[in-house]
Amino acid sequence: MDLREQRGETTDVYQPAEDSQLLADAVCDRVADGLVLEVGTGSGYVAGRIAEETNAQVVATDLNPHAVRQARDEGVEAIRADLVSPFANDSFDAVAFNPPYLPTDPDNEWDDWMERALSGGEDGRAVIDPFLETVGRVLAPDGVVYLLVSSLTGVDEVVERAGEHGFSAVAIAEESFPFETLTVLELVR
Incomplete structure (x- = not known):
């Protein structure tokens, strides 16, 4: 049993990395309170940070x-859901999402939970596009979306x-690495 398994982590769950920290830092710097949804929570790191560092009430989802x-x-309030599907219209003051964004050749996909957490399809936007189509429905009138995007995705x-x-x-x-630049976008209507 390796250290991750001893700590109760699983290799089927995306664990916090530089992208997680960048998104959590950005959201915690801008959100003071309200109802916040983190889509695709993985380990719960981003949602946990928002709950600990702000006065927001946080709900998280993941398909996994x-x-x-x-x-x-x-300690994160998490439910199994596909993107924002189970939530009522105009529910959230903010939505945070670190989507699967790595462009992946369909012939090289391995069809497991970790791949679903990483692969954004051929152009890196296979999950981002449906998210953008549906997230507006669950945002309160003055709601904000915090979306992490890689330069590999465009x-x-x-x-x-x-x-x-x-x-x-x-x-x-924004944070640059040798192979990509990560950007947190703030989306408003």
Whole structure:
């Protein structure tokens, strides 16, 4: 049994990395209170940080049942759901999402929970596009979306798609690595 398994972590759940920290930092710097949804919570790290560092009430979702279990074990209110599907219209003051964004050749996908947490399809936007199509429904009138995007996915393309769904976008945080630049976009209507 390795250290991750001893701590109750599973190799089926996306664990916090640089992207998680960048998104959590950005959201915690901008959200003071209200009702916040984290989509695709993975380990629950981002939702946990928001709950601990702000006065917001936080709910998290993930499609992966192992992630939901781990997030709950970390004290996060988490439910199994596909994106924002189970929530009522106009419910959330803010929505945070670190989506699967790595462009992946369909011939190289391995069809397990970790791949679902990482693979964004051929262009990296296979999950981002449906998220942008549906997230507006659950946002309160003055709601804000915090979306992490990789340069590998095409930040300009994501901004354009967000615009097609009624959002204006501004980059509020960025971190560069040798192979990609991560950007947190703030989307408002």
